[in-house]
Amino acid sequence: MVSDLVLLPQFLTNGLVIGSGYVLVAVGLTLIFGILHIVNFAHGEFYMLGGFAAVLGSQLLGLPALPTLLVVAVVMAAFGLVVERVVFRPLGGKDPTNAIIASFGLSVLLQNLMLKTVGAEPMAVKSGFAPGAIQIGNVFITAERIAIVAAMAVIVAALLLVLRYTWTGRALRSLSENPTVALISGVNVRRVSLITFVIGSVLAGLSGALMSTVFMVQPNSGALIVMKAFIIVVVAGMGSIEGAIIVGLALGLIESLVAGYMGNELRDIVGFLIVILVLAVRPQGLFGLKTERS
Amino acid sequence: MTPPILEARGLSKSFAGMVALDNLSFSVNEGEIAGLIGPNGSGKSTVVNLISGVLVPTSGQVVMRGQDVTGAPAHQMARRGVARTFQMIRLFGTLSVEDNIALALQQKEGPGYVSSFFRTPAARRQRAAAGVTAREMLKLFDLEEKASDLAADLSIGQRRMVELARGLASEPTVFILDEPAAGLAPHNVDRLIEMIRRMRDEFGVTILLVEHVMRVVQSVCDRVVVLDYGQKIADGPPAEVVNQPEVIEAYIGLGRGKNA
Amino acid sequence: MRTPLILLLTTAIACALPAVLESGYFINVAIIALIYVILASSLDIMMGWTGKFSFAHAAFFGIGAYTAAMMQRSFGTDLWAHLPAGMAAAALFGVLLGLPSLRLQGHFLAIMSIAFQTVVYLVLAQWTDLTGGHYGLPVEVSPELGNVSTFYFVTLGCTLVACLFVWFLTQSRFGDTLTAIRDDETLARTIGMDTNVIKIVAFAISSALAGGAGVLMAHHIRGVTPNDYTVMTSATIVAMVVLGGRGKFWGPIVGALILTILPEVLSDLAEYKHIMYGALLIFMIMVMPQGVVGALTGRKAK
Structure with a gap:
């Protein structure tokens, strides 16, 4: 057991890194799913495309880390804009199940399109950092991994500031509380929806770019991550950004501990068991308000 | 005397700490057209949902013909003879x-x-x-x-008429009409009043009419129960009830009673 | 009763196929097409008739297939034992997924079903002792079914039975009740329908038929591997239902036939078939959400 405990800090560190990636994807999804009520199964493909956009920036254009992230943000903003305008807006307001099917189709389309154009081989994103791990106590960690956690903290902090202090952020929050009232009080719901969707798409892309420096990217990279993002959003409670941050980090830590102490093959199953349990017991999520209405 | 067909005994319901209904008791007798009135937000819809099994009361009992049916789910209440209509009309559209x-x-x-x-x-x-x-x-x-x-x-x-036909066809023990006049044009309201009367007179259906259009209540109800802020403030024949100061206060006092 | 007659007539014509199609390859395609007809028709019980989304149909398909493979490995059984067992196993898991889903509406059920699909895939791929892991398990076909034409007739028979079952089910009071739940579940309860029981039964039936299709598939391709039962397979089945038309008897049948036969006919495009399915899903939802059959027959009361 001694050796097990020696590894604990390392497992926790790994979990923090993976959890940070989950947080970015899940916060983006909670904006889109929790607030706009768009069930976007293609959100994982946004993550995957972000990874490939980073490959484009770092490998093909030879850009350093920050400009590469900028490229990713711009590409994903443009992509999110097109998808919202072309697919989700025309479907909005009608049968919500139609958007579920359409986004499922988009997910299948993007995955296989990338498979045909870039192939199934995993690709790495070059961070430009010095190779090799840094030792802190018993914990080994690479510069990329530190950067992931730091970037997540900065991006999430920036997002929270935007939501609190900008007009769009306030409009978004009023939209999440009551769309009808928001509409009546002069919020341009269409514009706010578009901006929200674009922000969500950029967050997913940035996460994909950051995580691909460590885990590489391939066309099906997003398939599992989108499910975990849904798990996080649902467990946290629809539209709860703070909840998504906590649950996202927690899922990363739990997975890392399960992989370390119980076996790697159980890692991915844990999250799904948690969501089935939470949905069955507390359908409104851990941080969601119960809304029983007459 | 036979027990009332439907009784609410000390019914209370709160949502996330907000009290929607507070210790309400009333009864509906066989063959009666009973009214349940009150300003918006007074708890009328909560009463309907508690009796029809959509919601479970926080405390209190729902009793049908002397039998406690509190908390029975909606489909069982339907099989026990509770039929209802909805404020926002519900039909199977396809x-x-x-x-x-x-x-x-x-x-x-x-x-x-x-x-x-x-x-x-x-x-x-x-x-x-x-x-x-x-x-x-x-x-x-x-x-x-x-x-x-x-x-x-x-x-x-x-x-709205299809909703009434649906309920009547199921030969209900008690038929709850939840604001049936909502959204109807005046000539349709006349027709509604006529049909409510005929359901009782020709088919002997017991009716609980939840309404805030006073014209409907006054022309068909044998007796009305008045709710305000989740509490019963009056119970009696419509002509008497509308003259009670509490009722006037509830409806007119705060300028809420534009339909009164 | 016109529809079952047309169905019998179509089946009679389909009996002539092995004589016409000389190549075993085309008979193989026909068998796959029939298996997908069962899958799409059974998914439509949930998707079209009850209005509940499940992206886990391939999981039930896989549970049926693996039941066959594992039973054969342990007991040496054949197709006729596997069919009822595979259907029962899939139905059991259908109930298992259905129970916690009862309280969930619309998109939560969709998410839950994908989570379930993923768990089943991970178990099939990673519990190597039980499932053979990524390599899967072999399935041997008993000699009297070894001929591809014979197996075609068996599959055709099963498909006919499954389709007739779906038709009688959806045209009965049970079907009316499913439609009522789809239109307005609150109202369905209010007029006395025990919607929870109905939904669980519908889920079990839909899953059982998918399990049966899985048993046929395992025998047809003589083995099981986890990659045949992924969320992409679920996507394919959903695409068939949406393409053909939800809640129409012929919808999923037509959708399944088009999407299995088309990639074979345009064999140059076969490698792009998943791209096509994805694009098709988006296109159909935006332009013709009622599906091909829905668009042809129009909206009318039964």
Whole structure:
């Protein structure tokens, strides 16, 4: 057991890194799913495309880390804009199940399109950092991994500031509380929806770019991550950004501990068991308000 | 004297700490048209949802013919003879008007899903009989020519009548009408008043009418219970109740009673 | 009763196929097409008739297939034992997924079903002792079914039975009840329908038929591997239902036939078939959400 405990800090560190990636994807999804009520199964493909956009920036254009992230943000903003305008807006307001099917189709389309154009081989994103791990106590960690956690903290902090202090952020929050009232009080719901969707798409892309420096990217990279993002959003409670941050980090830590102490093959199953349990017991999520209405 | 058909005994309901209904007791007697009135937000809809099994009370009892049925789910309350309409009209939009009614009156005959699957003669007879009853009901409500239209294609006034026909067809012990005049044009309100009376006079149906259009309540109800802020403030014949100071205060005092 | 007659007639014509199609390859395609007809028709019980989304149909398909493979490995059984067992196993898991889903509406059920699909895939791929892991398990076909034409007739028979079952089910009171739940579940309860029981039964039936299709598939391709039962397979089945038309008897049948036969006919495009399915899903939802059969027959009361 001694050796097990020696590894604990390392497992926790790994979990923090993976959890940070989950947080970015899940916060983006909670904006889109929790607030706009768009069930976007293609959100994982946004993550995957972000990874490939980073490959484009770092490998093909030879850009350093920050400009590469900028490229990713711009590409994903443009992509999110097109998808919202072309697919989700025309479907909005009608049968919500139609958007579920359409986004499922988009997910299948993007995955296989990338498979045909870039192939199934995993690709790495070059961070430009010095190779090799840094030792802190018993914990080994690479510069990329530190950067992931730091970037997540900065991006999430920036997002929270935007939501609190900008007009769009306030409009978004009023939209999440009551769309009808928001509409009546002069919020341009269409514009706010578009901006929200674009922000969500950029967050997913940035996460994909950051995580691909460590885990590489391939066309099906997003398939599992989108499910975990849904798990996080649902467990946290629809539209709860703070909840998504906590649950996202927690899922990363739990997975890392399960992989370390119980076996790697159980890692991915844990999250799904948690969501089935939470949905069955507390359908409104851990941080969601119960809304029983007459 | 026989026990009342329906009794609420000390019913309370709160939502996330907000008290919507506070210790309400009232009863509805056989063959009566009882009114339940009150300003918006006074708890009328909560009462309907508690009696019809959509919600479970925080405390108190719902009693039917002396039997405690508190907390029974909606489908069981329906099988015990509680039929209802909805403030926002509810019909199966992709089914025909006739099927909407036939489905409702098939529920009491037990499942029968297996015999229906195998198309046994008994199942076919039952289905045909349900269709005949449904059309008779529609005739009563002057809608027989709409029988094969989709429910979604009717006007609001017609849809409201289909809701009444659906409830009446199921031969309810008590029929709850949840703000049936909501959204109706004046001539449709007259028709509604006429049909509510006929349901009781010709079919002997006991009716609990939840309404805030006073014209409807005053013209059909034998007795009214008045709610305000989740509490009963009056109970008696409509002519007496409307003159009680508490009722006037609740309706007019705060300028909330534009329909009064 | 016109529809079952047309179905019988179509089946009679389909009996002539092995004589016409000389190449075993085309008979193989026909068998796959029939298996997908069962899958799409059974998914439509949930998707079209009850209005509940499940992206886990391939999981039930896989549970049926693996039941066959594992039973054969342990007991040496054949197709006729596998069919009822595979259907029962899939139905059991259907109930298992259905129970916690009862309280969930619309998109939560969709998410839950994908989570379930993923768990089943992970178990099939990673519990190597039980499932053979990524390599899967072999399935041997008993000699009297070894001929591809014979197996075609068996599959055709099963498909006919499954389709007739779906038709009688959806045209019965049970079907009316499913439609009522789809239109307005609150109202369905209010007029006395025990919607929870109905939904669980519908889920079990839909899953059982998918399990049966899985047993046929395992025998047809003589083995099981986890990659045949992924969320992409679920996507394919959903695409068939949406393409053909939800809640129409012929919808999923037509959708399944088009999407299995088309990639074979345009064999140059076969490698792009998943791209096509994805694009098709988006296109159909935006332009013709009622599906091909829905668009042809129009909206009318039954």
